[in-house]
Amino acid sequence: MSDAAAPRMRAAVLSGPGQLRLEEVARPEPGPGQVRLRLEGCGVCASNLTPWAGPEWMQFPTQPGDLGHEGWGVVDAVGEGVEGLAPGDRVAALSFRSYAEYDLAEADAVVRLPDSLAGQPFPGEPLGCAMNIFRRSGIEAGQTVAIVGIGFLGAILCRLATDAGARVIAVSRRPFSLEVARQFGAAETIPMEDHNGIIACVKELTEGRFCDVVIEAVGKQWPLDLAAELCKERGRLIVAGYHQDGPRQVNMWLWNWRGLDVINAHERDPKVYLAGIRDAVEAVASGRLDPSPLYTHRFPLDRLGEALDATRDRPDGFLKALVTVR
Missing domain, CATH: 3.90.180.10 (Medium-chain alcohol dehydrogenases, catalytic domain)
Incomplete structure (x- = not known):
């Protein structure tokens, strides 16, 4: 199938310092060992603010969905060799282009979310x-x-x-x-x-x-x-x-x-990141931790620029912005 004929999705592209646009691009296909996520949302991380400001080393435009790494959603396709995950599984993932409607993740960088967390946002990385x-x-x-x-x-x-x-x-x-x-x-x-x-x-x-x-x-x-x-x-x-x-x-x-x-305290081993996300899933699912009051601001994908500005400016009452896709 040609790229032009492939199913499409919306994804955010940073086009310059403080500038963002939504583009329609081809929906990615999972390769061996990968899953595709139909994203529900993505947390906005303060680490995005330096690229958003446009330092000299930053290259524009970014790849579609770039910088979004706090995504959660539902597996909707699996690549060759993936075991233990299936379409319909709701998950948090360590992936890196989640300011979009879909993203790809390695199957071993995905944590399944229990039914008790249904309907709740879960930015797994933070x-x-x-x-x-x-x-x-x-x-x-x-x-x-x-x-x-x-x-x-x-x-x-x-x-x-x-x-x-x-x-x-x-x-x-x-x-x-x-x-x-x-x-x-x-x-x-x-x-x-x-x-x-x-x-x-x-x-x-x-x-x-x-x-x-x-x-x-x-x-x-x-x-x-x-x-x-x-x-x-x-x-x-x-x-x-x-x-x-x-x-x-x-x-x-x-x-x-x-x-x-x-x-x-900054980790760099993906296995340690995943262990932390699993611990967080257990803590939230058991009721030991309730992060819901901390999700203070929510924005649709087409208002990602406002979410980044709020993360930078921290208006009164602000703690954490989520970008919702669905």
Whole structure:
């Protein structure tokens, strides 16, 4: 079948900095070991914002559907050699062109969603990321944990750490996000306004000991500096923020003096990503974790540009944008 005669789909194409259009393109066909997803939606990741801004290294136009990597939907076709998955299975997937009506995924990069999650959005990649960061953090009952930056990720980590028996101190810029932190279990909240004031507050709350674990979940220089200051001697600093806008400087004197363990919580092994998504499926399906209040903004595919702008500008009440396809 010629490309012109192939079934079509709509897909988003970034045509320039801050510019986006929908195109009708050929619907992809799964190759050996692949499945095709009829997408229901895709989460919008903050990592999309640098390409959206159009840095010098970015090449336009993008491939149809590019940058979307938080998709979920229904398997509607399987390639040769695929076992254990069939058309009709509802899944979350690690795929990379999910700002579209259909996407392809390797069969071993797909996690089936149980019937109990029917009708619920499930952006698997960020949910799995949160589970993996929590695992890497090594949080235990009785510890004091500071989380610097309460967005989608920070809120989930508040819930996971609290449920593990830790006392959580949430630090964030927006009053709305601090209220969300309280709803997700934070025992204390501190506005992210004054550097020295935050340090003094945490020192008082911990009777001078500071925190066993501090998770930096912003991805900027100042929150990283602040997070190190909130760690106790022999504490653990978890870098969960995505630092994509340039090099960072660190206070190595402080890190050395306090003997900090510093953990980059970003995974790169697809098998570990999948394990995190499976953990997230179990947590949500069992009721241990309810991320639904965090999906604050929804946009149809043809308004993806607005979703990206909202992710960048973070209007009041914003935590996570979803692009819905159906």
